[in-house]
């Protein structure tokens with residue numbers, strides 16, 4: 001585990017309320033599609049938001065009470081689906097926004113789900129394995145009444161992984177008195193996980209980068225790539241970019257960044273990173289996350305947390321293409337600046353949808369009890385992502401809007417239509 005040092009940039013920026021900015025884009029998307037105001041009233045907040053207190057016995061004998069959330073944005077299309085985040089900066093509004101983004105993502109890639117999301121305010125980097133297990137199990141007990149394989153299906157997100165999914169699945173199976181692999185996705189293979197889930201988010205981002213590069217006439221071979229975040233999404237992506245012949249010249253984690261204009265030694269960094277995606281603490285010559293985002297490059301991929309590209313630095317971004325692996329890394333104002341500067345921005349709700357797509361495949365395999373090969377999973381993911389990228393790109397062209405608004409229009413239309421057929425609006 002990494003040495004404890006403070007993050008070189010903080011997540012929570014009161015000036016950038018991710019819920020408010022999401023609501024603004026949803027409103028605009030609905031207006032352009034001609035939906036009445038009541039549809040916005042239905043979609044602007046989750047249908048359900050549960051706040052829970054989780055008492056955990058710590059290793060020193062004390063009891064610490066953690067706060068957790070589970071938001072279920074909309075289940076008109078199907079059960080809600082989305083990851084659980086363990087992070088010190090988790091807030092209620094952030095979890096709400098993350099659940100809305102899940103509804104949009106599932107709509108864009110056409111999965112039979114609505115959006116959900118969970119989070120616990122904690123710093124897992126400062127907790128022991130046993131404390132983390134107790135917290136994971138306590139969270140499942142606290143939310144057990146509103147989740148389940150046909151109600152709401154959690155998955156990994158920032159600072160959660162397949163081990164945490166395994167503990168959560170085991171706890172739910174005890175409550176349900178049933179072996180319930182379909183309760184959660186992102187599990188280890190031996191517990192009903194799917195081939196390709198671990199690398200799915202990065203695979204999806206890679207497909208979006210490839211398609212976006214084609215649109216801009218950029219060859220991936222030799223392209224200079226900068227990636228913020230070296231966890232599940234960022235580290236697999238660095239590997240895929242490296243394998244595609246691109247030059248990964250910058251990567252970062254919560255503590256800083258590494259830069260080499262000749263290209264970083266990705267295999268070495270992958271080997272040295274810890275389970276929380278920390279690697280830069282091992283090096284002396286680091287740059288800040290702020291400097292990393294402004295590096296001269298062809299492709300920039302924010303793959304860490306929200307509000308990283310803002311009106312303060314959007315004019316300094318030098319990339320030709322920005323592909324959002326993270327949820328909500330670019331503010332509304334920054335999206336406008338990048339668009340006006342002719343930078344192609346592939347939005348989170350499309351670019352990061354590979355994870356939930358393979359989670360869906362995992363759930364389908366759990367439900368049918370018949371498992372697919374890695375090749376089958378990859379082939380299916382490729383089709384879904386290429387198709388979704390082209391639909392969003394073409395919508396953006398025909399509607400003369402940026403790709404984020406185009407993606408929102410596709411996502412909200414699906415949930416609005418499902419709600420209408422159900423007679424909700």
Ligand SMILES: NC(=O)C1=CN([C@@H]2O[C@H](COP(=O)(O)OP(=O)(O)OC[C@H]3O[C@@H](n4cnc5c(N)ncnc54)[C@H](O)[C@@H]3O)[C@@H](O)[C@H]2O)C=CC1
Nearest residue numbers: 158159229230231232233253254277303304326327352355
């Ligand atoms: N894991 C998944 O399947 C999916 C993840 N995402 C999104 O991708 C992003 C990254 O998630 P994962 O890779 O799963 O998380 P992770 O926990 O595996 O890695 C997170 C990375 O972000 C860095 N980080 C954390 N706080 C930071 C800060 N304040 N400044 C800069 N870097 C910071 C960490 O050091 C680490 O390198 C998140 O926005 C997540 O919601 C989106 C879709 C699916």
Ligand SMILES: O=C(O)CCC(=O)C(=O)O
Nearest residue numbers: 082083155157355356359
């Ligand atoms: O895999 C999933 O079900 C959800 C992944 C997720 O939380 C996300 O796409 O933000």
